[in-house]
Amino acid sequence: MDAKTSNAHYMTADRIDVLEDLLNERYSVRAFLPQDVPRETIEHILRVSQRTASWCNSQPWQVLIASGEAKETFRKAIYAEAASGAKDDHDFTPPREYLGVYLERRRESGFQLYNTLGIARGDKMAYAKQALENYNFFGAPHVAVIHTDEPLGIYGAVDCGAYVSNFMLAAQALGLGTIPQAALARHSGLIRRHFNLADDRRVVCGISFGYADHAHKVNSYRTSRASVADTVTFVEE
């Protein structure tokens, strides 16, 4: 089925329903089952995601996927650096500060996570331990690193963000769980060295993926979203 004929298989209402269902069902998975995802399924996600739009069709995303032994070696290396308290080594400057509504939303989602795990408010040791789980890839059998081209700057990163979204939706449609991880980009230098990436590649984020462990309590809560009214301003005159 090619892109031109595939549309004929769905009524317009069904198409938006499918997209809405995928968006509503997707959530950040923080506990995975150990079994590998078949290569054909991963390649299906990658083919679909490749249709992502980008500035001047530059398609700056390059995707490195570590599985099996390679994932394990990478996990040990990045976990060791993160656990050592090494200083941030981002390629892209992280948010300077969360203020106002952004701080509220950050806190709300953080407390949802900690409450679900039974971590008491203010228990900084437990927060740090949970944060380190990022570097175990939450038990996922596969981790993708998304990197862009340095001269494209922030626009390359924006295009990679769109790619990440499409990757997550494609994975959702194929029954997989994902979590986008800016945490991995804190160790961009290590990633570049570990995978021999060229000097002009810039790490945007990671995506750990696999089959979600639905029985794990960390996967039991869902985050909220602001209303359209709080988000959009229509200007007509």
Ligand SMILES: Cc1cc2nc3c(=O)[nH]c(=O)nc-3n(C[C@H](O)[C@H](O)[C@H](O)COP(=O)(O)O)c2cc1C
């Ligand atoms: C670009 C990006 C980076 C993220 N990085 C992390 C991360 O490093 N660790 C983590 O636990 N969650 C991370 N998240 C997940 C967000 O916390 C999550 O998307 C948000 O709270 C909304 O929840 P939901 O994905 O379950 O709908 C990231 C999300 C995005 C889009």
